[in-house]
Amino acid sequence: MNKQELIANIQKKRSFLCVGLDTEITKIPAHLHSCDDPIFEFNKQIIDATAPYTVAYKPNIAFYECYGIRGWQSLEKTVRYIVANYPDIFIIADAKRGDIGNTSKMYAQAFFENLPFHSVTVAPYMGEDSVTPFLSYSNKWVILLALTSNKGAFDFQCLESNNTPLYKQVITTSQKWGSSENMMYVVGATKADMLQDIRSVAPNHFLLVPGVGAQGGSLSDVAQYGMNTECGLLVNSSRAIIFADSTEKFAQVAARKAQEMQIEMSDLLARFSTLL
Amino acid sequence: MNKQELIANIQKKRSFLCVGLDTEITKIPAHLHSCDDPIFEFNKQIIDATAPYTVAYKPNIAFYECYGIRGWQSLEKTVRYIVANYPDIFIIADAKRGDIGNTSKMYAQAFFENLPFHSVTVAPYMGEDSVTPFLSYSNKWVILLALTSNKGAFDFQCLESNNTPLYKQVITTSQKWGSSENMMYVVGATKADMLQDIRSVAPNHFLLVPGVGAQGGSLSDVAQYGMNTECGLLVNSSRAIIFADSTEKFAQVAARKAQEMQIEMSDLLARFSTLL
Numbered sequence A, B: 001m002n003k004q005e006l007i008a009n010i011q012k013k014r015s016f017l018c019v020g021l022d023t024e025i026t027k028i029p030a031h032l033h034s035c036d037d038p039i040f041e042f043n044k045q046i047i048d049a050t051a052p053y054t055v056a057y058k059p060n061i062a063f064y065e066c067y068g069i070r071g072w073q074s075l076e077k078t079v080r081y082i083v084a085n086y087p088d089i090f091i092i093a094d095a096k097r098g099d100i101g102n103t104s105k106m107y108a109q110a111f112f113e114n115l116p117f118h119s120v121t122v123a124p125y126m127g128e129d130s131v132t133p134f135l136s137y138s139n140k141w142v143i144l145l146a147l148t149s150n151k152g153a154f155d156f157q158c159l160e161s162n163n164t165p166l167y168k169q170v171i172t173t174s175q176k177w178g179s180s181e182n183m184m185y186v187v188g189a190t191k192a193d194m195l196q197d198i199r200s201v202a203p204n205h206f207l208l209v210p211g212v213g214a215q216g217g218s219l220s221d222v223a224q225y226g227m228n229t230e231c232g233l234l235v236n237s238s239r240a241i242i243f244a245d246s247t248e249k250f251a252q253v254a255a256r257k258a259q260e261m262q263i264e265m266s267d268l269l270a271r272f273s274t275l276l
Helices: A003-013 A038-053 A068-083 A101-112 A127-136 A164-173 A189-201 A219-226 A250-272 B002-012 B038-053 B068-085 B103-115 B129-134 B166-174 B189-201 B219-226 B250-273
Strands: A017-021 A056-058 A090-097 A119-122 A141-147 A182-187 A207-209 A233-237 B017-021 B056-059 B089-096 B119-122 B140-146 B183-187 B205-211 B231-238
Touching: A003 A207, A017 A038, A017 A090, A017 A250, A038 A068, A038 A250, A038 B089, A056 A068, A056 A233, A068 A090, A068 B068, A090 A101, A090 A164, A101 A127, A101 A164, A101 A207, A101 B166, A119 B129, A127 A141, A141 A164, A141 A189, A164 A182, A164 A189, A182 A189, A189 A207, A189 A219, A207 A219, A219 A233, A219 A250, A233 A250, B017 B038, B017 B089, B017 B250, B056 B068, B056 B140, B056 B231, B089 B103, B103 B119, B103 B129, B119 B129, B140 B166, B166 B183, B166 B189, B189 B205, B189 B219, B205 B219, B219 B231, B219 B250, B231 B250
Parallel strands: A017 A056, A017 A233, A056 A090, A090 A119, A119 A141, A141 A182, A182 A207, A207 A233, B017 B056, B017 B231, B056 B089, B089 B119, B119 B140, B140 B183, B183 B205, B205 B231
Antiparallel strands: none
């Protein structure tokens, strides 16, 4: 999927919502446990219910990998289900991979050839040759970790050299490797006030923003400080949508939660972008 | 596996060799391609041939993940084969994972509960809560990326703040999270001259050293600058051992290559450690 297609979908749905599929078996409603593949069944119902309000899905790979082969089967079925039924929705492998060149090439193959993801989150610690193998696919994206939403973000990401914090060096240096047409950055919603500064070095890039909802970030702050004229944001919400209810009505409740965010997003798009 | 057991095995085998199982299907000898699971069959023969000279195996997860479910099956069989047949050999999941706390917990479950790995390589970029979930298992290890062996290592790992390069801050800061009993560091052999400086801040930790062989690092430099009295090193070699030959004799040749390294290592242990 290219940038224009993503923006067109944001405009059409009046939404920049990404739903995080962090599907924990222990949090799935009881009535689904008798299914053949409870994780896929849960995802399928969540996807069908939330797709009208959503421009991206983000399976968190750890939540599948922890169940071994069974988990990878659920993941594969989930991604193929989205591609088959909602081909305009952007799919992110939240994998945080990154290794030396010949190894990153294998990870790129895992997510872009063996599975039909549009993008992968990548950790920048190992530098250029750990990132570029993911950039050699057309219409596929790297989403590079810059400033994450967790407490540990402050341990290294904010260390300053030449008066510039590491996360900002990651953003400026990586712009030599890819462009705003194939690279996005992860910037946590819990650090929304730093978005303005980030926009000064990456005005045109899409930012993937986790941490709204369960982690405490504010959607309106994110839009105020981070939105550009063509939106430039994908805001992720996981638990606050997919686990909002644990009864047989979980999908309906998830749809309502996603719609609430979409309505707020529509308003923010009208205020801060030129899309509406 | 605890530190004492690992050191005892190094002493017994007079070796600190880690064999990297970066098993690429295209590099496997032709006669194995008719097997049910060529990757597992290749690994099994490599393991049986090299185990006498080896204290650790390191499957590189990307090389399995890129084949999806089939790849994970080969990985699982490989790890269980090592545990069942060579229970004194240390097994490293070279996965370079790392995510926010509740996600890293799932990765730890993937490698320490669902699979019987002894250790996982972890990327430090996301800080404390991305690392500590892996440290909550007894006799399991985190191997934290510090200074990697690739060219891209210089992009961020050597950026200095307060006159200290990032990789050194990673080493000092992370010592608040774990000890030399459950944490090691990745330090590339291609930067052997920096090992002395690293030993000044981590005298007792084991270092996992990739980059000897195909990537050009020198084993004797690594031992000279990096070995401590109880060895404190695991030196990895992948391609130079496992793909040394592509005929039906591949396993024999791999054994000979591993033995050559073991003989050199025995000599280095006698010179620089107090184990022999």
